[in-house]
Amino acid sequence: MKPLGAAAKAKMAARRTCPKCGKVRKQVVRGKECTVCRAKAYEEQRRREARTCWGCREVFERRLPAAHHRCGECRSKQLAELREKAAAWVEEVTVCAGDGCMVKLVTKTEARAFQKSQGKGRSWWYRAEHWARRCPSCTEAEERRQAEQRAEYERREQERREAERQEAEERQRWAAAALVDPDVVVLDTETTGLHAEARIIEIAVLSSRGEVLLDTLLDPGEPVPGDAADIHGITSDLVAGAPTFSSIAVRLTELLDHKRVLIYNKWFDVARLGHELTLHYLDRAARDAAEETARTGTAPDDVREQALALAGKQAAAWLDAMTFEDVMIPYSDWVGDYSEYHGSNRWQPLDGGHRAAEDCRAVLSCLRAMGRAHADDYAAAAIGADAMSEGTD
Structure with missing residues (x-):
């Protein structure tokens, strides 16, 4: 074997040298x-x-x-604290533990003797098994108090279980009634994303019986991001040439006006509707501002801010006039997949394929599953109501 050179030996020695003591180790x-x-x-x-x-x-x-x-000073303090604790323990165990009761249970001499038998230097002591904590009258009062607490706890638990049962039945009846209510429609949207500026690229409205009232793609006027297209399969090419939201706004208003609009996770879809309505009314406000500028020959400095504020008010008024109801929370509570971390039931995913009309049908499937126990009752009531209306006509 060829001998190592001086440079290699120096490197090996440097790796075995302690930075602290400077000695070369093995x-x-x-x-x-x-x-x-x-x-x-x-x-x-x-x-x-x-x-x-x-x-x-x-x-x-x-x-x-x-x-x-x-040290000596700290040891003296420690011993003084131990003596204070020992004296307090003797005072505690010799007197009845009942509120305001001063009946003597054992003598202090007996308590100190038992305390010493537990060992020196201990900061806490056991209570002798034959010592009572309370006198007979206080023991009886404590047993009554505990019995009352148990009875109160059982009463509250029974009330809680009854309230949960009633809430569960109300959810089931709500779902069963919605399926036969002619004033119920189901709405769903597909968007360009989940952010605050996401645009609607597909919208569908179905009746409670599954009839398609509206199902159309919408041109958002901007490219559809690839990550969003990977989820719902709607690309920019598909929405090219589709109607805009403004072109279907009147039809949408007619379908939703005076209806109960059921949405799975309504907060997201309602926010997207609000954003589209704001842009819709903003275009109208901009046209009005342009006409005012052409008529007067002057343009106010805050014309955009005024137009945006007016559009926001009009969009909020449109949403306030509608009745939106969420399906996700009642359905998740009906499934009952409780999360200890969140302290509530986990939100259940909607298995609709991420297309607006199919998601609406999935919502109806959730309602059928929830209201199955009362479906016959509400279906019979709906048939009776139809028969009465036909007889009146």
Whole structure:
């Protein structure tokens, strides 16, 4: 084997040299010190800790007693605290624990003798098994109090279970009634994303019986992001040439006016409707501002702010005139997949394929599953109501 050169030997020695003590060790030194220096530092720390008071943390020249690790002053304080605790314990166990009761249960001499038998230096003591905590009258009163607490707890638990049962039945009846209500429609949208500026690119409205009232793509006037298209499959090419939201706004208003609009996670879809309505009314406000400028020959400085504020008010008024109801929370509560982390039932995904009309049909499927127990009752009532209306006609 060819002998190592001086440079290689120097590198190997440098790797085995301790940065702290400067000595060359047999093994490679990893870190800021070798194992010998580390062991010395550990022993020094142990010796220093043996000379450190556990009370005041002052370091002395000599080792402190291993029994308590305290200096004279701190040991005196510790013993004084132990005596105070011991005296307080004796006062506590010799008198009845009932509120305001001063009946003596055992003598202080007996309590001190039992206390000493538990061992020296202890800061807490057991109670003798044959000692009563309360006198007979206080024991009886405590048993009555605990019995009343148990009865109150059971009553509240029964009321809670009954309230949950009623809420569950109300959810089921709500779903069953919605399926036969002619004033119920289901709405769903597909968008360019989940952000606050996302645009609607597909919207569908179905009746409670599954009839398609509206199902159309919408041209958002901007490209559809690839990550959104990967979810619902709607690309920019598909929405090219589709109607705009403004062109279907009147038809949408006619379908939703005086109806109960059911939406799965209504907060998202209602927010998207509000954004589209704001843009719709903003175009109208901009046209009005342009006509005013052409008529007067002057343009106010805050014309855009005024137009945006007016459009927002008009969009909010449109939404306030509608009745939106959420399906996701009732359905998730009906499924009952409780999360300890969130302290509520987990939101259930809607298995509709991420297309507006199919998602509406999935919502109707959720309603059928929820209202199955009462479906026959409400269906019979709906048939009876139709028969009465036909007879009146």
